[in-house]
Amino acid sequence: MKSFVISLVLLVFTIAFASDYPLTMIDDLGHEVVLNAAPLRIVSMIPSTTETVCALNACDLLVGRDQYSNYPLEVNELPELGNGFVPNLEAIVALEPDLVIVDESTDLANQLIELGIPVYAGTAQSFEEVFEKFSDIGKLINREKEAAFLSLKLRTDLVNIHKLIAGAEAPTVFYELDSTPYSVGPESFIGEIISLAGASNIVTADLGAFPKLDPEFIVASNPEVILLADAAYGETAESLAARAGWSDISAIVANKVFELSQDQVDTINRPGPRIVDALFLLAQIFHPDMID
């Protein structure tokens, strides 16, 4: 309820003070982003940002996207520009964008700055930061009101989901990124969603954000639910049961292994406007009797 009030206050605040250009903002690399006018040709090099821009009702301002952006469907029409590590720099430049939004961990931001193109570098690293990014991007692209509404709507949905699963017992869960097996820790973005959806991650914080687990540890932890983010790469409930010593794991015995589709994995992975969808999806899996 508290966050709801905060959002309401924010909404009033942003409506009172609409975007003003020229606009200056500091991004996650500490660079000053200066925009002289509302951007009309935006390139997004991050899938979650692509989703955010569209969710802010600015999909028509996008002129290009990274190769992994695939949601909403209409962005597939946009030219593909590589990814943050191996961008198609000249194709980006040729689009003459007035704003490029990139990940903060590659050298692409510096390169674009050198080419004189306005860049905002940053992605949400945590659940709460997702909302900060809505507001930042909203401000940058003159969609502040939309950003505030989006935040408000999502927070309301979150409260409702939270109510639905309140008091439910948290099942233990193992989230498999790949068959190595890599998993997610509680401090990763996915880990946060898992815990918000009312489950208890078998990975503890001290193991790190994306630990490679010892299979023995998984067998010993005996998770009640297993989520396969690698189902697209051929892992199934059957292949898990066939792994040495795994057949007795509760989740496998109780038939609680969930093969996530690529679209579901994208939804869970991306710190963007589909976080509520992700949360709802996981809550449904963890607490099938409380939601239907």
Add this chain to the structure above:
Amino acid sequence: MSDSKPKLLATNLRIMPIVGFSLGLVLVLVIATGIGSVAIAPAQVLKAVWHGLLQNLDGVNDTIIWKIRLPRALLAALVGSLLSISGLAYQGIFRNPLADPYLLGVASGASFGAAFAIVVLPSLPIISSLGLPIISFIFALLAVFLVLLFAYSNNRIPIINLILAGVVLGSSFSALTSFIMISAKDRTANILSWLLGSFALASWAKFLSVLPFYIIALSLLLLSARALNLLQLGEEEAMQLGLPVTKFKYALIIVATLATAAAVSVSGIIGFVGLMVPHAARLAFGPDHRMLIPISALMGAIFLVLADLLARTIISPEEIPIGIITALVGGPFFLYLLKRVSL
């Protein structure tokens, strides 16, 4: 003797091939600058280069040509040249055509150094400063001297020891790099971005940060050409002809390692260039280093510009890592050499 003209014993330094390969390099640079995922007419390309030279860029095409494609092609040329001359130098020093910055573990040492720098000295602006080449160089030197230490046996360095020690140390350094990547979670992407070995993020700044190392390494090597020839007679014979062999060898190892580190610091690990190019040069122009050094430098530049052109056009608009192309050509080439050379 019928011919008694002054130059009856021509030296092996022939000018025409060098001029020819230089023109070849200019040609491939022009081609690489002209081709890309954005179609730009040749006349526009030339105009853009002209505008760039005048510091008078005008429009998107100018930016693409002058600030993206040209520095990228030049950086690929520089790295190809560096890898080739360092391979050539190692092969000359160890008198074995299988010595190569990649196989000797030097490249892995350099890449560990860069990963280390990215994690431990995160305030270092990634890649664009001189810091990364220097730290790469220090670790590359460490790698090469560790390899020598372990390969050394009974006052000599059997080539089998050298290659084995190099491969083993190389994988150890690669493992350390992976370890650093895993433990430095928040910088993993930065290291990965750099390890992938691509010229996609080339810039004038990167080109200029490597250029001084290139000029130093190439000049020192050119000066050492005759001495490198002497070394091919064997160490004893070279000493008896007046060469201070030990000092010279260590100095040259340092120069070759500098060249490797400079290349690795901007491009990540690109394998096999240092193996293939000098061998091709030797096949075509014989063993004289006065000819081999300039020819290898030019051939290496041409080779990598073309490899990079392929990397970014084969499945355009996407790119494949350039290392895949050099390894696809280089792997079989190494096996062929292995068959021909007795260890």
Add this chain to the structure above:
Amino acid sequence: MSMLANHLSFAYKDEPIVSNLDFKFSSGEIVGIIGPNGAGKSTIIKLLSKVLEPSFGFISVDGIKISNMSRLDLAKKIAVVSQISDLPESFRVEDIVLMGRTPHLGFLSSEKEEDFKIVKAVMQKLDILKFKTRQIASLSGGERQRVVLARALAQEPKYLLLDEPTNHLDLNYSIELLRFLKREVTNGLAVLIIMHDLSLASQICDRIIVIEDGQLVGQGKTEEVISELLIKNVFRTDVKIIWDENNKISAIVPNI
């Protein structure tokens, strides 16, 4: 003008290889070193050419200790004809011979008119000018030996050290080579030669140095040093020496 070894000793990992050798050789003479395999003969050449440093004693050339000379200066005076097995195959004959000019050029400058002239003359003298552009790989053992000798002579040395130069040669080539050395010596060259073949050695050498287990066991004029007893003691073999009318050795034949 002579080259001198004084108490020359060398040990490898505390194992003495040569001990306490005193000898000298001078312009105008051929001095042979003989001794069984493993006696330390090649080590002596490596010490004289500064490939190895003595563990005790010293070597001087024209009165200057070689430990005080740069390699380049030493190479202007001393040339070594090493074993031919290790020649780089893909170099051409003239490339190899030109390398002999290094001591006079240094490493940074390239050959001048003068150097080409000297190299041409040397190749002519050894009759290898005709295949100057052939690769080493295509040469026979005898031809390679001449290339290595030409490289040494291109150094214009005063002292020439040869390590078993007749090893890979047919008899006619061996004799041709030794005749050539004899002529060079009359022009003032000093030659130190390690020889395997005792008959040839006693015919060509003015003086002989006998080495056994790294020790000097005899030196002096050839006909004074070589005796059936010495050969029996040093080489553990019975031979018969055939002397000619001038009291020179004409052959050493085994007693079978």
